[in-house]
Amino acid sequence: MKLVLVAAIVLAGAVAGGLAIADRSVRLTSGGSGLAGRLQVAKPIPPAPAALQSRLETLAAAYGEEVGIAVTDVATGWTAGVDADRPYPQQSVSKLWVAIAVMRAVDEGRIDPDGVVTLGEADRSVFFQPVAYRIGAGGYQTTVSDLLRRALVESDNAANDRLMRELGGPDGVALALQEMGLTGVKVGAFERDLQALTAGLVWQPDYGIGWNFEAAREALPRATRQAALDAYLAAPLDGAAPGEITAALAALSRGELLSAASTARVLDWMTQARTGPRRLKGGLPAGWSIAHKTGTGQDFAGASVGINDVGLLTAPDGRIYAVAVMMRRTWKPVPERLAFMQSVTRAVAEDWDRTAGIQTAD
Known part of the structure; x- marks a missing residue:
């Protein structure tokens, strides 16, 4: 068992343009697979809010197709989700892991x-x-x-x-991700x-x-x-489970993967993302922000493959949620896909309203 002390943790202000620094001890264990199974915050992780978990299950059932959802509270570590532990095709979401691997090489002076x-x-x-x-x-x-x-x-x-x-091709990227503990996400x-x-x-x-x-x-x-x-x-070459993705996003947000400067640069690029403005971002209330990466696969026989959006949502009080919404294959028209993704971000915002004691405006 190896203890890794993380002295500089990047919190919500990174997405908004500032850096908040905190101290946190993280323990890496040999159990589980990927970051979600190996990263344990020193303090116990609370259960996910029952109301949010129930809402996500209701939304997924109503959509009627194979979807994976994960929502992780970056600060406390709880995760709510639906089919969050099974790999889904990432498509261009995997570009995020390539970028993180490159920035790790930048931090190490290799690039x-x-x-x-x-x-x-x-x-x-x-x-x-x-x-x-x-x-x-x-x-x-x-x-x-x-x-x-x-x-x-x-x-x-x-x-x-x-x-x-x-980085030496797919194998070089895989090695870099492995060294960071990101074995639950693939580029392939x-x-x-x-x-x-x-x-x-x-x-x-x-x-x-x-x-x-x-x-x-x-x-x-x-x-x-x-x-x-x-x-x-x-067996998608670029497969990753929604829960592994949100665990990796949370680690990125906390500054556990890259230097503070490199973390800020990656989050800034994610904030500027031009793709998917009506996916997760489309459901955010006023005062919220998002740093995200989308994925869109090929169309065939009336269906689309790998329709995804993953990112870090920042609430008005600075609280951060890592969110992943993934569709393995969907026959739904585009407006229904967008509405589903937006309903997930609205559910997160409504849960924040409850926990923050804020009344949702009409």
């Missing part, structure tokens, strides 16, 4: 955040990758920090894949390889140009695509 990186034709990825459009005959020069911003704020796939290469593969495998393809360079990937995908037999998708959903 220069202002170091120049040149992207070439081999760095093209799939789907949304605006940085790839800047690659010309001589490549495109940028910095590690710019790639981090693009990956977290814009969810740029090419930026994320290049950051993974800076480069974005372009993950999307190709999910569709029933094997990545090849010309897929990164124009609509070549989509054309190759459409040319596949329906049975091939279905078999590939079923295999991915059964």
Whole structure:
């Protein structure tokens, strides 16, 4: 059993732009799997509020599809949830773990955040990758920090894949996460390889140009695509349980993963996220803020895969909740998906109202 003393813990003010410092002792044990099973705060963790747990169960049952929910109080450690311990496909949520792994290397002096990186034709990825459009005959020069911003704020796939290469690829990212105790969250593969495998393809360079990937995908037999998708959903390479994600987010918020400066930078990028403005963020009342990362998978046979949003919600009094809402595969129309995610954030805010003794305004 190893005792790790954490002297500087980043609390709610990090999301709002300031840092609040506190002392906390954290004990890592050998039991359980991932951070959620191995991280124990010295003081006993209270049970999750019964009213919130009941509300989440009601919301999940009413939605009528396979969903995973976890809500963790960052300060006290309790977690409420539904199907919170089973891995779900993360899709672009996994970009957050890549960014954290890179910032850990920055803290250790192994990567220069202002170091120049040149992207070439081999760095093209799939789907949304605006940085790839800047690659010309001589490549495109940028910095590690710019790639981090693009990956977290814009969810740029090419930026994320290049950051993974800076760490030695998927295996290098996995090792970095393991060293931080984040064994319950996976990245699994480069974005372009993950999307190709999910569709029933094997990545090849010309897929990164124009609509070549989509054309190759459409040319596949329906049975091939279905078999590939079923295999991915059964054992997602990028899988993570909602409870493991909120445990990792809580550790990030408390300053247990990165230096105070690196923690603040990651949270700032998450606060600027342009994706999913009507997911978790859409249900927040006035006075609340969010730092988050979304994930959106491919559509097939009338359904969407890996529709997710995870983040840190900060209440008006500075209390922080780590939240993950994940959909394995949903046939619901987009407005219903958004309404469900928003209902979870409203449930968290209503629970805060109860515990803070504040009457909800009409």
